[in-house]
Amino acid sequence: xxxxAMHSDWLKLKGKGLWFLVCLGPVGLIAMQALNFxxxxxxxxxxxxxxxxxxxxxNIAVFVPIALLMGITILCxxxxxxxxxxxxxxxxxxxxxxRTAVFFSxxxxxxxxxxxxxIVLALGSIALGLGLGFGWALPLADIAKLxxxxxxxALPLLALLLWMCLTLRNQAxxxxxxxxxxxxxxxxxxxWLPLTWPLLAYKAQKQEIFLAAGALGGLVVLLAGMVHxxxxxxx
Amino acid sequence: MKEWIIxxxxxxxxxxxxxxxxxxxxxxxxxxxxxxxxxNGAGKTTTIRMLLGLIQPSGGNIQIFGQxxxxxxxxxxxxxxxxxxxxSYYGHxxxxxxxxxxxxxxxxxxxxxxxxxxxxxxxxxxKRPVKGFSLGxxxxxxxxxxxxxxxxxxxxxxxxxxxxxxGILEIRxxxxxxxxxxxxxxxxxxxxLSEVEQMANTVGIIRQGEMxxxxxxxxxxxxxxxxxxxxxxDSMKAMRVLAQSGIPSQHEGALLTIGQTDDEYVAxxxxxxxxxxHAVYRVEERRKSLEELFLxxxxxxxxL
Numbered sequence: 286x287x288x289x290a291m292h293s294d295w296l297k298l299k300g301k302g303l304w305f306l307v308c309l310g311p312v313g314l315i316a317m318q319a320l321n322f323x324x325x326x327x328x329x330x331x332x333x334x335x336x337x338x339x340x341x342x343x344n345i346a347v348f349v350p351i352a353l354l355m356g357i358t359i360l361c362x363x364x365x366x367x368x369x370x371x372x373x374x375x376x377x378x379x380x381x382x383x384r385t386a387v388f389f390s391x392x393x394x395x396x397x398x399x400x401x402x403x404i405v406l407a408l409g410s411i412a413l414g415l416g417l418g419f420g421w422a423l424p425l426a427d428i429a430k431l432x433x434x435x436x437x438x439a440l441p442l443l444a445l446l447l448w449m450c451l452t453l454r455n456q457a458x459x460x461x462x463x464x465x466x467x468x469x470x471x472x473x474x475x476x477w478l479p480l481t482w483p484l485l486a487y488k489a490q491k492q493e494i495f496l497a498a499g500a501l502g503g504l505v506v507l508l509a510g511m512v513h514x515x516x517x518x519x520x
Numbered sequence: 521m522k523e524w525i526i527x528x529x530x531x532x533x534x535x536x537x538x539x540x541x542x543x544x545x546x547x548x549x550x551x552x553x554x555x556x557x558x559x560n561g562a563g564k565t566t567t568i569r570m571l572l573g574l575i576q577p578s579g580g581n582i583q584i585f586g587q588x589x590x591x592x593x594x595x596x597x598x599x600x601x602x603x604x605x606x607x608s609y610y611g612h613x614x615x616x617x618x619x620x621x622x623x624x625x626x627x628x629x630x631x632x633x634x635x636x637x638x639x640x641x642x643x644x645x646x647k648r649p650v651k652g653f654s655l656g657x658x659x660x661x662x663x664x665x666x667x668x669x670x671x672x673x674x675x676x677x678x679x680x681x682x683x684x685x686x687g688i689l690e691i692r693x694x695x696x697x698x699x700x701x702x703x704x705x706x707x708x709x710x711x712x713l714s715e716v717e718q719m720a721n722t723v724g725i726i727r728q729g730e731m732x733x734x735x736x737x738x739x740x741x742x743x744x745x746x747x748x749x750x751x752x753x754d755s756m757k758a759m760r761v762l763a764q765s766g767i768p769s770q771h772e773g774a775l776l777t778i779g780q781t782d783d784e785y786v787a788x789x790x791x792x793x794x795x796x797x798h799a800v801y802r803v804e805e806r807r808k809s810l811e812e813l814f815l816x817x818x819x820x821x822x823x824l
Contacts, residue, residue, distance in 0.1 A: 296613070300612045371607075375604045376602075
């Protein structure tokens with residue numbers, strides 16, 4: 286049933302420009318660092334001489350949480366708007382499909398698209414590093430972690446924003462919240478705050494804790510959203 | 521014993537202390553076209569949303585195909601096609617893709633898409649994005665989506681809203697053919713009696729959330745029996761002539777009206793008038809009274 290819903294959701298993405306957005310985020314991040322390193326190439330190369338790749342990745346990592354949360358916000362809102370736009374909920378939910386499947390399908394589609402963003406980011410980082418002449422000693426594990434660790438740590442926020450986008454007709458509320466969260470996510474305010482997990486998941490010593498907290502928290506919020514979505518009245 | 525496709529008992533929905541629907545007992549038999557009538561805001565759409573499981577009733581029970589909706593929602597919905605209020609569609613997709621998005625969920629055979637497009641007459645427009653469709657075409661696409669799963673029960677909420685007369689006629693013929701050709705039971709809501717009158721064989725009239733009339737169309741017609749209007753050369757004298765032969769009538773200006781419409785009775789009245797030298801210019805049946813009856817049923821209990 287879940288697969289049927291996803292199969293259907295996949296078709297609805299056609300011509301919505303979502304894939305463009307999925308690529309825009311990571312490409313933007315890479316372009317920014319290309320500019321940064323391009324302008325101050327000699328200075329930065331000297332200061333990161335010990336670990337050129339590490340220096341590059343750390344520079345990118347600073348901006349991953351904000352880009353990730355902006356992406357989540359816009360993606361969720363666009364996904365939800367496909368149904369909100371002409372009130373397709375009443376048609377969709379009167380079909381023989383469980384509401385949990387509908388909700389989870391949207392979550393899965395969003396997660397897959399964000400996953401693709403992370404892959405693009407990894408590929409972009411490699412291309413940039415090679416382009417800057419940092420050599421072929423690729424720190425592959427760190428490159429993969431660069432996108433995926435913050436993403437996993439951001440799952441509770443993804444579930445929350447998706448839930449809000451899907452259940453509130455007025456998208457201004459979740460979008461405002463998403464943008465505020467995105468800006469705040471650049472600062473490590475407090476470890477217990479889910480908002481800081483995307484940043485800490487890459488930077489902190491004990492990354493595993495933030496990954497586990499993200500996955501678990503994401504699951505909890507997702508289930509809460511599903512239960513609410515399954516019970517609410519559709520108008 | 522008649523088989524009930526939809527049966528509700530004591531169905532209610534409360535919004536913030538106000539009942540949108542209260543104590544509704546709806547019974548719709550197999551193969552019927554049930555006209556669900558009521559003014560705007562009477563609770564038609566709320567009822568239909570409850571029948572489709574879109575909103576939870578505050579009280580009462582719904583049985584569809586003899587199964588409780590609360591427990592067997594998915595099995596029931598598999599056999600139901602619906603169109604709720606204004607049409608839902610994905611504007612950026614073509615008509616075919618819109619139907620495909622639904623087909624992937626309900627698992628209908630692939631060739632069913634062209635079949636339903638054919639039924640509603642959209643085959644030629646199938647590849648165009650739906651956002652460029654006229655309202656009538658969107659409405660027809662909505663009906664196509666409802667038919668996609670070859671349903672046994674079709675629930676249509678105001679399906680002719682916003683259609684031009686030709687479109688209304690087309691949809692009407694389409695709906696009338698459903699029970700005949702496919703054995704489909706149809707529930708159709710409207711705020712216009714004249715529209716339902718031409719399709720439905722059973723009607724339910726809802727007012728302020730309560731069902732105030734539920735019976736066959738024929739019985740509604742009976743209650744609303746019409747009258748005959750005759751235009752004659754001298755209505756005052758003519759009235760006296762009729763009165764002498766035991767036919768009561770009223771006169772309004774040059775018109776005489778008699779309360780019964782059966783052929784014999786009217787023929788006798790005309791014969792009497794002609795025999796006594798009156799010229800009869802026109803004999804018309806007045807059917808307005810059905811609409812009047814509807815307005816009276818709907819209007820009762822509403823303060824002026």
